[in-house]
Amino acid sequence: METTGDGKIISSPRIVTLDNTEAMIQQGTAIPYESTGDTGGETEFVDANLNLTVTPHITPDKSIKMIIKASKNSPNMSIISNGQPAIDKKEAQTEILVKDGETTVIGGIYVVDEADVTAGLPFFSKLPFVGWMFKTEQKTKSRNELLIFITPRIIKPKKG
Numbered sequence: 001m002e003t004t005g006d007g008k009i010i011s012s013p014r015i016v017t018l019d020n021t022e023a024m025i026q027q028g029t030a031i032p033y034e035s036t037g038d039t040g041g042e043t044e045f046v047d048a049n050l051n052l053t054v055t056p057h058i059t060p061d062k063s064i065k066m067i068i069k070a071s072k073n074s075p076n077m078s079i080i081s082n083g084q085p086a087i088d089k090k091e092a093q094t095e096i097l098v099k100d101g102e103t104t105v106i107g108g109i110y111v112v113d114e115a116d117v118t119a120g121l122p123f124f125s126k127l128p129f130v131g132w133m134f135k136t137e138q139k140t141k142s143r144n145e146l147l148i149f150i151t152p153r154i155i156k157p158k159k160g
Contacts, residue, residue: 013025013027013050013052015052015054016155017054017055017056019056019057019058020055020056020057021055021056022053022054022055023053023054023055024051024052024053024054025051025052026047026049026050026051026052027049027050028047028048028049028050028051028073028074029047029048029049029075030045030046030047030048031045031046031047031048031075031084031085031087032044032045032084033045033046033084034082034083034084046087047073048073048074048075048087049071049072049073050071050072050073051069051070051071051072051073052068052069052070053068053069053070054066054067054068054069054150055067056152058154059097062099062100062154063097063098063099063100064097064098064099064100064152064154065095065096065097066095066096066097066098066150066152067094067095068092068093068094068095068096068106068150069091069092069093070091070092070093070106070107070148071089071090071091071092072090072091072146073087073088073089073090073091074087074088075087075088076088090146092106092107092146092148094106094107096150098150098152100152100153100154101151101152101153102151103149103150103151104149104150104151105147105148105149105150106148106150107146107147107148112141112142112143113140113141113142113143114139114140114141115138115139115140115141116137116138116139117137117138117139117140118135118136118137118138119135119136119138120134120135120136121134121135
């Protein structure tokens with residue numbers, strides 16, 4: 001998908017763990033939020049991270065059963081409250097069974113944003129025949145999709 005221009009890999013976290021042992025990897029930013037309470041002003045930090053948590057179990061037929069929690073939280077600068085951005089959350093949680101080395105997709109969140117904006121000079125932009133010279137129209141359309149691909153591999157020890 002990436003080579004044809006239809007998709008783009010944004011992040012590709014990788015992690016190694018033992019059988020039946022939870023592993024977690026995350027990357028991102030902690031955003032400071034000011035809050036006022038009984039003790040005065042306090043700063044709290046909210047994580048805007050890409051996070052992958054997995055607990056694998058190798059079955060007797062060498063398949064891998066996984067409990068997976070994946071999230072991609074990011075600041076949304078178009079929604080500001082008290083000078084601080086909102087947090088867009090995209091999360092998936094599942095339990096799957098995959099053969100060693102095979103890839104599975106565990107989630108897809110598809111969002112389409114469309115906007116039509118018209119701005120112009122009052123009165124002049126509404127004049128017949130010449131009003132178009134005094135206004136601008138902007139149409140935007142964006143598509144965002146979160147797909148989570150998981151490819152587990154059993155690491156075999158080297159024989160020495």
